[in-house]
Amino acid sequence: MARRLDAKADDFETQFADLLAERRDTTADVADSVSEILSRIRTEGDRALHDLTHRFDRFDTGQSGLALSSADIAAAEGTLDSKVREALAQAADRIRAFHTRQQPDTLDYVDDTGTRLGQRWRPVDAAGLYVPGGRASYPSSVLMNAIPASVAGVERVVMTVPTPDGVINPAVVTAARLAGVTEIYRVGGAQAVGALAFGTETIRPVDMIVGPGNAYVAEAKRQVFGTVGIDTIAGPSEILVVADGANDPAWIAADLLSQAEHDPVAQSILITDDPAFATAVEAAVETHLSTLSSEAVARASWDDFGYSIVLPDLRDAADLINRLAPEHLELAVAQPDDLFADIRNAGAVFLGRHTPEAIGDYVAGPNHVLPTGRAARFSGGLSVYDFMKRTSFVACTSDSLQAIGPAAITLARAEGLPAHALSVALRLEDRE
Amino acid sequence: MARRLDAKADDFETQFADLLAERRDTTADVADSVSEILSRIRTEGDRALHDLTHRFDRFDTGQSGLALSSADIAAAEGTLDSKVREALAQAADRIRAFHTRQQPDTLDYVDDTGTRLGQRWRPVDAAGLYVPGGRASYPSSVLMNAIPASVAGVERVVMTVPTPDGVINPAVVTAARLAGVTEIYRVGGAQAVGALAFGTETIRPVDMIVGPGNAYVAEAKRQVFGTVGIDTIAGPSEILVVADGANDPAWIAADLLSQAEHDPVAQSILITDDPAFATAVEAAVETHLSTLSSEAVARASWDDFGYSIVLPDLRDAADLINRLAPEHLELAVAQPDDLFADIRNAGAVFLGRHTPEAIGDYVAGPNHVLPTGRAARFSGGLSVYDFMKRTSFVACTSDSLQAIGPAAITLARAEGLPAHALSVALRLEDRE
Structure with missing residues (x-):
C-alpha cells in the first residue's frame, strides 16, 4: 500500500524532502565489461558482433547476416495482427504530424552595422536507434525514437534490435518501416552500441544514438558519448496525478497503475485535496490490481514507491509539482x-479528466521519451531538435568590420591573445 | 612547421583519415580525486569549500565570506581600463541582440480530432556558470555563457570563479554584471561544481552548469550530470580556413594563429587550391610568430597539429570539411x-575575406562556446535553448478520446501493459 502524506502534518516538509531524495535507480557497475566489449568491437568489428550475438542471443549472424533483409522484414510483418498494424499506422501518423511542427527555422539577417548574422539547422547524417529485445521491445518506442529522426531529415536511420534465438518481433519491424528506419541489424547489448558508434565492416558508424536499454546499453552509451551524441539515460518511469474529488476513483487508480506496471521501481504519486477521494483511489487500486496480468510488478511499485499526498487546496500544488519535476503530470x-x-x-x-497518460504513450503525438528522476528541471522530451544541429554564421563587410573590429582588438589584447587582435587589425589597417 | 597534404597524392585518403583519427585530448585520470572532493562538498558543505579554497587558492573565504559583495565588485570594476569596459559593453549588447532571436515559441493547437496539443518552453530556475581562474579567465567567456541564460529568463545566474591569493579579475566581474549574473562566489575547481550541483549552506543548488575548466572541472561536470544538466565538455580549439589564392597570406596566417595561440594542442588547418599561396601563408605564419607574445604556444600547436591541404578545386572542399566537422570554419x-x-x-x-574568426570570439553576436573534436556532426554552440526546457501537453475531450483511444488500447494490449489499456478503456466505456 502506498504511503499517505498530509500537508497539514508538522513533519510534512521533512517527509516530502525524503520523497524527493529517494533514489530508485538500481545501477549495476558494468563499466569494465562494457569497456571490454567496446574495445572488441573496435578491434575485431563484425567478427566480435557475430561472436557476442552467438553467445548472448544464441543466434548465428555469421549464417544469417547481420542485416535484416527485406524478405525477413516482409515475412515478419505478414504475421502481425491487422488491428495492431492499423493502430501502429494511426499512431505513426499522429506522432509524425506533431513532430513536423517542431522543425526549426533558419535565422539570417543583416544588423545595423551591415554585419550578416544567423544560424542554420541541418539534420545529423546518420542516427542509430537501439531497441531492446524481449519484453521491453516496445513498437511504440520505435515510433517515438525513429519518427523525430525521419522528420528531421536524417538520411540513415539505423536500428539495432537483438533477435534472441532468431525470433523477430513483427510489431517492432512494422513500426520501424512506418517510422522511416532505413537499416535494421539483429544485434543488441553494448556490442550494438559499439557498432553504431565506431562502425564495423557491415555497419557504418552513426552520429547520434538514442533509445532505451538495460544497464549494459546505458553504460555503453555513456562510454561512447563524445564519439557520437546520445539522448539522456532514462531512469525508472514516474507519474504524478493531481485530482480533485470530482474524479472517478477507478479512472485515477488506473492512471497510477499505468506507470506502476512498467517497473517495480517506477513511481506513482497522487496529489488531491480530498482525503476521502484518496482513500477511494487506494481502494480502486487494490480492485484493479487483482485483475491485471501485470499485478506483481505494479503492486511492488505501488507498495514500495507509491504516495498519496493530501493538500488543503490544490492551488498550492504547483510548488510541490515543480520540486518533484515529474516525467508525466496529469x-x-x-x-x-x-x-x-x-x-x-x-x-x-x-490536461483534464479525459486525458489519461497512456494516450501520450501511444497516439497523442508528442514524444513519450521524457526526462525522469527530476531531470525535467533542465530537459524535455525527445524531439526533432535532438536529430539536428545548429551552425551559426557571420559575414562582415569591410565597413562593418570597421564598426565592430576595434572592440574585438581591445578585448583580445586584454585577454592576452595577440594573434586574435592581429587577425582583425590587419584587415582594418588595409583600409587606411 | 605544419604538414602539407596534397589531394592529388596517392596516399591522400590515408593521410586524411589519419588526420581525422588524431587525438589531441590529454585526459588526465582525476576521477577518484574529483569523486572525493564532491563527496566532501555533499557532507561538509561550506566547511569543505573554505578548506579546499584555502588549500588550492591560498585564500581564506572563512574570513571574506564565499560571496563577492557588491562593494568587492564595485572596487574591482573601478580598476578596469575604460576602453576595455566599453568594449565589453559593446560585445554584451551584440551578444544579447543575437541571442534574443533564439527565443523559441510556444506551440498550442487543436487537431482535427479535437485533441489539443502543444509544447511550452520555460527557463531553468537556476543556472551555474563556472569561470576558471588565472590566465584562462576570459571575460568574453563570461558574456558568452551568462547572456544566453539571462536572455532565457533564468532567475538565478550563479557564477563561481576562483580568486587565487584573493585577487579579483576586474574584467571578469564587469562582464558578469553586464551579462546579468545575479550571484558570484569566489570558489573554483571540482569543489565549485559540487557546490553548484548539490548546494551548501551558502550556495543554493542550480539546475544546469555551464562553462569551461581544467580536467578536474570537466570530470566534476561529468560526475554531477544527471543531478543537474551540463553543457558539453570542451576539447582543444580548432579552426579550418578555406582560402583561395586571392587572399592576403598575412591575414590568413593570422587567422590560423588565432586558434593556435589558445593551446599547444589546438589545431589550425588551411585548405587552398593554390600551392604557392599555401607556401606564402606558411611563410607569413613564421613572420607573425616571431612578433607574438603567444609565440611558444602558437608554434607548438602549428608545428605539431597544423596542416595545409592543397586541393585541385575548392568546390571539392565540402566533403573534407564535413568529415572534419570543425569548430570554426572560415x-x-x-x-x-x-x-x-x-x-x-x-x-x-x-563568410568572406573580411570575417576573421576572432570577430566571433568577441563581438559578432553568435556564441563562441562551440562543439570541438568533430562534435559539430551532432551538436551546435551554446544557446538560449540550453537554458530552457520543453514541456509537451495534451488535452483530450470525451469525443477526441473516442477517436484516438481505441488505437492506444490495442497497442497497450499488444505490448502487455493492461493498466495502460484500462486507463483509456474506462473513460471510453463511460460514454456507452
Missing part, C-alpha cells in the same frame, strides 16, 4: 490551465 | 555562400 481537475500556468518542471502534461 | 573566398550551402558539419562559419 491535471485531472475542472480548470487544468490555471494550475498548468504555474508549472515550470514537467516532461509531459495531460 | 570561407575566405569570393562567393562563400556557394560552398556554405554544402556544409553540414561546422560549429560556426565565417
